[in-house]
Structures are given as C-alpha cells and as structure tokens.
Amino acid sequence: MGPIARFKRSIIQLLAALLYNLNFEGFATGTIYQGDTKGVCVPGLNCYSCPGAIGACPIGSLQAALVASDQRLPLYIIGTILAFGALLGRTVCGWLCPFGFIQDLLDKVPLPKIRKGAWSRAFSWGKYVILFGLVIVAPIVLLNATGIGTPAFCAYLCPAGTLEAGIPLVAMNEDLRFMLGALFDWKVGVLVALLAVSLFVYRPFCRFFCPLGALYSFFNRFALLRYRVDEEACTSCGACLDVCKVDIRRVSDRECIQCGACVTSCKTSAIRFSLRDMLANNLHIDGSRRDDAPSEREEQRS
Amino acid sequence: MIRTARSNAHRALGLVLALALSLAALAGCSAPAAETDRGSAGSSGSANENGSAQAQKKAKVEEGVEAPDFEFETMDGQTAELSDYRGKVVVLTFWATWCGYCMRDMPELDKIDQAFDSVQIVAINRGDRNADAQAKAEELGYDFAWGLDEDGAIEALYPASGIPYTVVIDENGVVSTVFAGSAQDMYSYLEMAVTKAGA
Amino acid sequence: MKQLAKRIPWWLVVLVLAAILIALGIAQGDFQDTLRKAALVCYECIGIG
Secondary structure (H helix, E strand, O other): OOHHHHHHHHHHHHHHHHHOOOOOOHHHHOOOOOHHHOOOEEEOOOOOOOOOOOOOOOHHHHEEEEEEEEOOOHHHHHHHHHHHHHHOOOOOHOOHHHHHHHHHHHHHHOOOOOOOOHHHHHOOOOOHHHHHHHHHHHHHHHHHOOOOOOHHHHHHOOOHHHHHHHHHHHHHOOHHHOOOOOHHHHHHHHHHHHHHHHHOOOOHHHHHOHHHHHHHOOOOOOOOOOEEEEEOOOOOOHHHHHOOOOOOOOOOOOOOOOOOOOOHHOOOOOEEEEHHHHHOOEEEOEEEEEOOOOOOOHHHHO | OOOOOOOOHHHHHHHHHHHHHHHHHHHOOOOHHHHHHOOOOOOOOOOOHHHHHHHHHHHOOHHHHHOOOOOOEEEEOEEEEEEHOOOOOEEEEEOOOOOOOHHHHHHHHHHHHHHHOEEEEEEEEEEOOOHHHHEEEEEEEOOEEEEOOOOHHHHHHHHOOOOOOOOOOOOOOOOEEEEEEOOOOOHHHHHHHHHHHHO | HHHHHHOOOOOHHHHHHHHHHHHHHOOOOHHHHHHHHHOOOHHHHOOOH
C-alpha cells in the first residue's frame, strides 16, 4: 500500500475509535454512558464499560446473552454479527477496530520484528479455540454448574476491556479500588504482555486470540467490502503472500485482515478493493467481472 | 492500468464523505453529552422525565446525606417504601441475575441479616426483566425485602455506573456507607458498615 | 431470471438472513436486554476483582 493509502486507513481507524467513544464526558467523570445507543453493537472490539463507549461490544453482548438465566438464543446479537460479517468481514479488523489500531501503532515502533512462520500459522488457530472455548462453551458450562454464568472471555482475557474500561474506571473511581485482587492483576498482566509482544510481533491479539476476528473470518471470502484478486490478472507470483504480515494463504482468506498492504506488491494490479472496483465499473456487485471491463492485455497496452 | 474512469469524482466524493463523517462525529459530541445528563441520572431511556429532573436537583448519595425515600413493588405485586424500615439499619443493594458479584453477595447479605437483628436487607433488582428477577428471588429464598424497579424511578434516585451497588443506611434514614462493587471478603466490609451504622 | 438467480451474491443472502434475525430478536426483547447490560458495568465481567 502506498504511504497515502496507509495514512487514509489510519485516519479511518482513528475516526472509528472516536465514533465508538463519543461520550467524552464519561472520561471526565468516571461514569459510563447509559443512553439508548448502548443497545446497538459497534462492529469492532470496544468494551461497553468503557467510559466513552456509546455502543455495545458484539462479543460482550453475545456473552451476556449466553449467560442469561433463560438461555434464549440471542437472535438480535447473532443477526448483528452476521450483518457486519456479510458487509465487512475482517475489514472491521483492518479499519474499524480500536484495539487493532493500537497494535498497528505499536508495530510502527522501530524494534526488531519477528516474522511470521509455521509457528504463527499454528497459533492462528488459537482465536478459534478462544471463540469456541471461552466465549461459547465456558459460560454455558459455568452457568449450568454454578448457576452463575461468567462471561469468560470478557472477565478473564479481553485486553480491550482492561485497557478501555477496567483501568480507566479504577483510575477515576477511588471507591472501586477495594475490589481489586488477583483477577485484576491477571488481566492487567495479560494486557501488558500483549502490548509488549505487539512491539515485536504484528497484531498478536488479532491473529492468535480475538474471537470477534475469528467470527468475521468466516465471512472474509464473500463479504461485500473487501480486497479481491482479479484472477485474470493474477500471475500467481506470490509477491502478495511475501509482503503480507499475517498468515494468509491467499488474499482475503480467513487470516486476511484487509489491511491492503499487498496491493502495491502486485505487478499486474490484480488486488483491488471491491468498492473501488464496483465504482470503476470493473465488477458487478456480486464480484463477477463485467463483460465490458478491459481485459488484461488491453490494460498492459495502455 | 485498470480503468478508473471517474476516479477523480470518486476521490472527491470520498473526501466529502470523510469530512462529513468527521463533522458529524464532532457534532455528535454534544448529542451524547446531552443524553448523558439524562442518562447519568440513572434511567436507561424508559424512566419518567420528572424523575430525572428531580434527581439532578437532589444531592448525590453519599455518607451523611439523607437516603432518598422511594416506593417499590415487591415480588408478589404489593408495594412498600424504604421508610417503612426506619428504625432498622437498612442494607439497600441493587442487583441483577446476570451479575456474578451480585450473586456472590447474596449469601453474605443473608449472613449479615442472620447475625444482626436490627438489620434489614432491601434488594432492588436493576437490569433484569421482572420475571427473571422474581424467579431468582424465589430460587434464593432469602428473607429480604425483594423489590422491582421496572420504570427505573429508583435507579434515577440512586444512580450508579455499575452493579452491585450497596448503600448502608442507619436507623434515621441517613446514608452511612456506599459500596460500588463487591470485594472477595464482602462479609467483613458489610459487618464493619452495619456496625458503624449502629446495628 | 436464471441469470439473476446466478448473480445473487452470498453476502446479500447472509445480510437478508441477518435482517430477519435482528427483527425477530428485537421482537423478543433482545434490544432492551442488550441495552440494559451494556448500560451497567458488571465489575466481574470486565475483570475488576
């Protein structure tokens, strides 16, 4: 991706983070927003206990619904996640997630970087383990065993919650501090470890731990807004795979966070964002190439 | 090069959209802030406006302040008032069935209730459907004054960011201690609080 | 007509399904549930403890 395009993505990431957290007053008073928009999920991982948050976290809401005593299927939350997936897939990860943005910023720090390899491809399964184990199974098991369903991912792992909600609330409310014990120590430890690792490894949370990314990954191959490879223009040179910092096997597969870093690596300009292509009349809305789009040979001539 | 006809027009459109979004976001600061004034009075959108307006004029619930009186619906459809329990040390707690610490507190509150004759637990539900709250109260079976707050009127008087939220009130209806949250050894905190309140 | 059927993309199918689920969810009170739980800090749920 050219520097201007990268800058554009950072701007959108920043705007998204601001948009999810418009309740600036919450940061001043140490309280949370309690208005109606809290019933609407934002697409990225943004804890709804963050003082600034004006919307709900999809994973938090999903967990809260799963631990509810009547154990009804949370149709509204599932529908919301399906909608975000169908429209955006993991474009959310690359463009609309504040915690992803923070890892991107840490990646910019000039320290030696540990490149991807077989190890990272193996660890990439971790997010599915966490989705299945911590987000879905653990709360249901705990609910049936103890009568109380703890939202295991939020309570024991989520670093976004610790960074955006746990730490600010405790910092601004002295009377909460009597609660602090082993759990808080553990969560702060998890957060610090992930932030530290992010200095050397690209987006470790997104790749290895994030259950929301795991969910959206199932939509990545067919979402409306994503990077697409023009199969006619592609020469299978593998330049995109080399330049990519995550463990894709193909552009826009389950691991792809739609960051667009591969675009400028392609000598035949085969990688393009779907929206741009549709607007430029090269693609139909379903991804098939238009009959009147210029063929590859014509393009190389011009 | 792939045809990007009209790309200049599209770039202009993109820029305009980005600017519009930024302006909307900045303008939106005042909207949520205004709502927060309503929201911080505790109501989650369904409470009456009068309650919120009054709450803003009332003093913050803290030590030394008179605990705002309220009427509440009991689990079997009757009504009771907080002031019914004047003369006792009241442990007023706000809880939900999905709140782990609230549920952890319940047996501790019962122990306090058993240990001190002059203590009355008033447990008002916050954040559940009535049916779920009633079912849980019945399941727990403690001899508390269980209450519902469907319209959020009580929440408007006792606003809090989170639950559990516990207010210990002395025999004269004056707030003695406020707990936001709950610690692992909550019994000892509650014991200190009710003793301080004169139990 | 057949061409139209071939052209219906997966994202649209899923989006329509999502809209139905969202509508059904709101009808069964899920929006209020989400709102209630997001508007109250459950301290255990965010790891304060």
